[in-house]
Amino acid sequence: MTAARDGERKAVPNTRARRAGRRGPRRHTRRDLAVLGVLLGIPILLDLALIWGPTLASVGLSFTTWDGVGDITWAGFKNYDNLFTTYPQFWPAVRHNLLWLVFLGVFAAPFGLLLAVLIDRGVRFSRFYQSTLYMPVVLSLAVVGFIAQLILSRDQGALNAVIGGRNPTDWLGDPGLNIWMVLLAACWRHTGYVMVLYLAGLKSVDPTLKEAAAIDGATERQTFFRVVLPTLRPVNVIVGVITVIESLRAFDIVYAVNKGRNGLELLSVLVTDNIIGEAGRIGFGSAIAVVLLLVSMGFIVTYLVQELRGEERR
Structure with a gap:
């Protein structure tokens, strides 16, 4: 053994x-x-x-002159010179894209955060509110544009039918009004997306941090801004990048309303009109696309650099 x-x-x-x-x-x-x-x-x-x-x-x-059929001719910086100096629709489109960015960043994103905080507190029917507010995200911007036409149309729109009056307001035809109406429709869709992102971030916040802040005598407002919001930094970066992308690639909704004209000009619409439209100026349209690419890369690279610096400090 x-x-x-x-x-x-x-x-x-x-x-x-x-x-x-x-x-x-x-x-x-x-x-x-x-x-x-x-x-x-x-x-x-x-x-x-x-x-x-x-x-x-x-x-x-972008450095050539080409109509898509004939020979490609080298043009140098001629397309960019014409774009910045003589093309009348370029600067209004730039202003509209920047206005789109500011509107989504200042109104839609904070409102989505507010809705996420309210739902995270466990209000009654929170599941119903969450599903209802997220439903517009499932819709494409083109469908949102058609819905905007049904509501805001001058002659057959629901809004003018409710308001009444002999002289109905042309919400989508007036260049001074249509950009704001379209921005409201875009915010309606973007808010639900931001709300879901912040809800996921709030669920990951350690509850012991809130309890420690309450023990130290902090109010709910102080706890949110000094404890909860700093922990949502990664979500803030994601929301910022998505907001920039949404504002610069906006196309569907304005094209569905009036093909991006009469006060709704955007850079993406100008690219489409010049490359695949009747103009057939592929070189000039490519120059607009390059400008849009550089603007997008500028915002995205800035966010990425800030995020990398924040990781190094941690």
Whole structure:
């Protein structure tokens, strides 16, 4: 019996030694490398073909004159010079895009945060409110534009029918009013998206932080601004980037209302009108697309740099 036990004790270390030797770095087989190449290669090729390929092509075409059919002629910076100096719709479109950004950032994002805080407190019918407020996010901006037409149309709109009067207001035809009406419709959709993002962030806040602040005598307002809001920094960055992207890529809703004209000009609409519209000025439209790309990259890179600096400070 003693000899058998000694043999078992000797066998255990030998078995552990063999297992430890097998735990070394595993070498990839040819099959592993092939699967890894396919899983990484296909998305990279699609990204290069569908994103970076057209992007670089637009940058190159922005320095040329081409109608899509004839020969491509080198034009240098002529398209950019005409864009900044003689094209009458460019600067109004820039102002509208900036107005879109300010409106979504100042009104839609804070209102979405307010709704998220109210729902997070556990008000009655919170699930119903959450579903109702998020429902517009499921709709595309084109559908939101059609809904805006049904409500704000001059002759058959629901709003003028409720208000009444002999001289109905042209909410979508008046250049002084239509941009604000469209912005309200866009905020209606963007608020629900922001609300869901902040709800997810509020659910991840450690409740012990709120309890500690309450023990120290902080009010609900002080607890929110000094404890909860700083912990939502990652969500704030995400909301900021999404707001910038939404404001710069806005196209569907204004095109559905009046094809982005008569006070609703946007850079994305100008790109479409020049490249695939009747004008057929692909080089000039590419120059507008490059300007829109640079503006977008400027905002996004700024947010990323701030986020990286915040991570280093932590």
